[in-house]
Amino acid sequence: MKKYDVLVVGGGPGGYPAAIRASQNGAKVAIIERDRFGGECTNYGCIPTKALLKGAKIASDLAKYPFIVGDTEIDYRELVKWVRKVSNRSSRGIEYLLKGYGVDIYKGEAIFKDIRNVTVNGEELYGDKIILAMGSKPVDIPGFTVDGEYIHNNRSILDISELPNSIAIIGAGYIGVEYATIFSELGVDVYLIELLDRVLPLMDKDFSMLMDRLLKKKDVKIYTGVKAEEWVRNGESLMVKLSNNVKLEVDTVLIAVGRKPNSRDLDKLGVKLDNEGFVIVDDMNKTSIDGVYAVGDLAGKPMLAHKAFLEGVIAGENASGGEMYRVSKYIPSVVYTEPELVSVGFTYDEAREAGYDVKEVIYPIGGLAKAYMEGVSEGFVKLIVDGEGLIYGIHIAAPNASELAGEATYLLETRASLEDLALTVHPHPTVSEALREAAEYSLGKPYHYLLK
Numbered sequence: 032m033k034k035y036d037v038l039v040v041g042g043g044p045g046g047y048p049a050a051i052r053a054s055q056n057g058a059k060v061a062i063i064e065r066d067r068f069g070g071e072c073t074n075y076g077c078i079p080t081k082a083l084l085k086g087a088k089i090a091s092d093l094a095k096y097p098f099i100v101g102d103t104e105i106d107y108r109e110l111v112k113w114v115r116k117v118s119n120r121s122s123r124g125i126e127y128l129l130k131g132y133g134v135d136i137y138k139g140e141a142i143f144k145d146i147r148n149v150t151v152n153g154e155e156l157y158g159d160k161i162i163l164a165m166g167s168k169p170v171d172i173p174g175f176t177v178d179g180e181y182i183h184n185n186r187s188i189l190d191i192s193e194l195p196n197s198i199a200i201i202g203a204g205y206i207g208v209e210y211a212t213i214f215s216e217l218g219v220d221v222y223l224i225e226l227l228d229r230v231l232p233l234m235d236k237d238f239s240m241l242m243d244r245l246l247k248k249k250d251v252k253i254y255t256g257v258k259a260e261e262w263v264r265n266g267e268s269l270m271v272k273l274s275n276n277v278k279l280e281v282d283t284v285l286i287a288v289g290r291k292p293n294s295r296d297l298d299k300l301g302v303k304l305d306n307e308g309f310v311i312v313d314d315m316n317k318t319s320i321d322g323v324y325a326v327g328d329l330a331g332k333p334m335l336a337h338k339a340f341l342e343g344v345i346a347g348e349n350a351s352g353g354e355m356y357r358v359s360k361y362i363p364s365v366v367y368t369e370p371e372l373v374s375v376g377f378t379y380d381e382a383r384e385a386g387y388d389v390k391e392v393i394y395p396i397g398g399l400a401k402a403y404m405e406g407v408s409e410g411f412v413k414l415i416v417d418g419e420g421l422i423y424g425i426h427i428a429a430p431n432a433s434e435l436a437g438e439a440t441y442l443l444e445t446r447a448s449l450e451d452l453a454l455t456v457h458p459h460p461t462v463s464e465a466l467r468e469a470a471e472y473s474l475g476k477p478y479h480y481l482l483k
Contacts, residue, residue, distance in 0.1 A: 033135075035061045037350045038149065038158025040141045043070020045327025045339035045346075046164030047125050052347030053162075054132045060351075061135040061158070063151050068125040070166050071328075072336040074118050075186045080209055081367050082114040087216035088369065095406040105217060107194040114189070146300045146323055160322045160350035163302070163310060164343065165293040167328035172201065174261045175286055181269055182262070182284045185210075195219055195282035199271045201259045202287035203230040205366045208242055210285055212368045215249040222271075222279050225255045226288075231366065235378045235426045237393070237413060242368060245409065259284075292329045305331075314357045316346040324350055338362045361443045363436040370410045371432040375439045376424035377415050389417050394469035396429050398479055401460040405430035412469035420449040420474070429462050438466065449473050 037053040039046045042064030050062040067074045087110075090103040129136060139152040149156045169184040171177065179187040185206060198214055200207045203225035211223045223246065225232065229239040230246070230253060243253060258274040262284060271279045294308045303311045303319035309332075310318055310325035318325050324346035327339030341359065348355040366372040379391040396402045396410040407430045415424030425439040442452060452470035457463045471477045 032148075032155040032157055033061070034157045035059050035135070035159070037061075037160045037162065037347070038147075038156060039063070039162040039164060040149065041070065041164030041166055041327075041329075042068040042125070042129075043164060043166045043327060043339065044072050044336040045166070045329070045343040046070070046162065047129060048340050048343035049162045049164060049324075049326060049347035049350070050129060050134045051132050052344050053160075053351040054134050056348065056351035056353060058160075058351040060133070061137060061156060062129060063137045063139070063141045063149065063156075065138070065140045067122045068129070069118075069122040072339075073121045073125065075189060077336055078121055079114045079118050079189055080185075080206075080213070082117045083110070083213050084209065084216070084367055086110040086113065087213050091216045092406060107217065108192055111189070111192065143296075143300055146302070146320055161324070162343075162346050162350055163297070163318070163323065163325040163329055164327050164339075165329050167290040167292050167334055169286065170289045170291050172259070172286060172288055175201065175259065175284060177286060181264075182286065184286050188285050191283070197268075197281040198222070198283050198285060199224060199259070199269075199279050199281045200285045200287055202289065203227075203253070203255070204233065204287065204289065205231065205364070206289075207285075207287035208246070209367050210287060211246055211251050212249075215246065215251050216369075220281075221246075221249075221251045222281060223251055223253045224257060224259050224273065225253075226258050228256050230255065231372075234364070234366070234372070234374055235413065236380075237411065238366075238372050238374070238426065238428060241409065241411075241428055242366075242372075245369070290328065290334055294329060315349050315355065316342050316357070317349070322350075333362055333364065335362060335364065359444060361440050363440050365433045365436055367433065370407045370428050370430050373425070373427040373432045373436045373439060375426075375436065376422075376443045378424060378426070379415055382415050382423050387417060387423060389415050389423055391415055392469065392473040394465065394472045394477075394480070396462070396465050399429075399460070399462065399465055399468075401462050401464070402430055404460070405462070412465045414449070414469055414473055416449060416473055422447060422449065422452070425466075427465070429465055431462055435463055435466060438463070 036058035037060045039050045039062040054060045093099045137151040142150045177184045197220035199222045201224045215221045231239045262271045312330045316324045326342035326346045328334040345355045363375045382389045392414045394412045397408045410428040413426040449470045457467045
């Protein structure tokens with residue numbers, strides 16, 4: 032049996048930072064990964080979907096400009112090869128870092144004998160401290176079993192080599208909306224189906240209205256407030272029946288209704304779970320068992336890679352003799368559409384429900400030179416502010432808005448005011464100017480917007 036100070040189970044965005052931090056602190060560390068390093072994000076989620084969108088947008092972006100002559104066409108097979116190359120490069124980089132920091136690597140399924148004794152490919156490992164980082168998996172829905180041929184999830188859809196003529200996407204959260212953007216940019220007929228009453232139902236309502244309008248401009252057919260009930264083969268195509276009796280004939284179906292934690296049987300090892308199956312942790316990412324930590328998707332919502340990075344560092348620090356607490360209050364959410372969407376902090380409705388006396392101020396980005404150069408005229412910055420000018424929420428719809436998420440988060444973490452933001456110099460011409468101009472607009476003194 033090999034013994035380690037810290038044993039990390041899972042090599043995704045929660046696990047590998049935990050292993051690296053513990054090793055940096057002098058601990059003897061091992062990490063177990065059953066698939067590819069980088070986990071869901073690097074191999075099946077964040078990285079490949081954004082690479083797909085980048086490829087899909089190249090042709091459509093060129094078509095926006097009058098000085099581009101001739102047709103542009105995407106070779107989908109080559110695009111998929113490039114996407115996989117991007118993901119593989121990131122995964123190999125993570126493995127290189129782990130080896131470089133002296134972390135022992137085990138590839139295979141981790142089988143728990145008990146919470147501190149694990150078997151991998153017949154080899155027994157012991158961890159004085161354990162960090163659970165097993166991630167999550169796609170949620171299935173009744174009647175639509177994923178087969179990788181006709182019915183897909185976010186993993187299997189990346190394996191198709193031929194672009195379908197049409198696709199039904201079940202679920203209009205961020206995964207569904209991103210894939211609707213990707214496939215519509217590639218010329219596929221897209222049908223987007225959502226059980227709740229709007230696309231992006233858990234985000235700011237103005238995001239929902241904007242994306243509903245822009246997706247429809249791309250000829251995406253949107254069905255909200257309906258359920259996908261069943262499907263049958265119809266010759267070479269599929270017939271998907273909705274609860275409103277509409278029948279959609281498509282080539283393939285993508286299930287994008289969310290994710291659930293890989294926490295099966297952890298409760299039998301003594302780890303306490305909540306009613307959704309997430310591991311219960313404190314602000315040091317400790318579980319109910321002393322010396323056992325949980326991070327990332329396994330440890331609760333939001334199920335985002337950057338939240339997992341933070342928790343991995345916290346758990347790795349604490350498992351190797353340090354003392355680190357999660358003090359950050361805000362985790363930004365980003366949707367990689369066109370334009371990109373960023374949400375940090377309260378929406379207006381959330382702030383009012385929490386008892387804050389706030390208003391929302393919306394500044395349109397159509398007048399920004401950089402936005403126009405990027406071919407985006409529809410978008411906005413929304414600030415949720417109180418009467419004293421304190422900012423409670425920032426919501427951005429703009430080209431490359433993801434690059435502003437860090438600044439928006441910092442503004443909220445530091446309790447910045449509208450005046451703080453208005454007096455911060457932003458370079459010109461950039462989309463980032465929209466934040467400063469939104470603050471000036473909120474203060475009633477914009478100089479790139481005519482008040483009426």
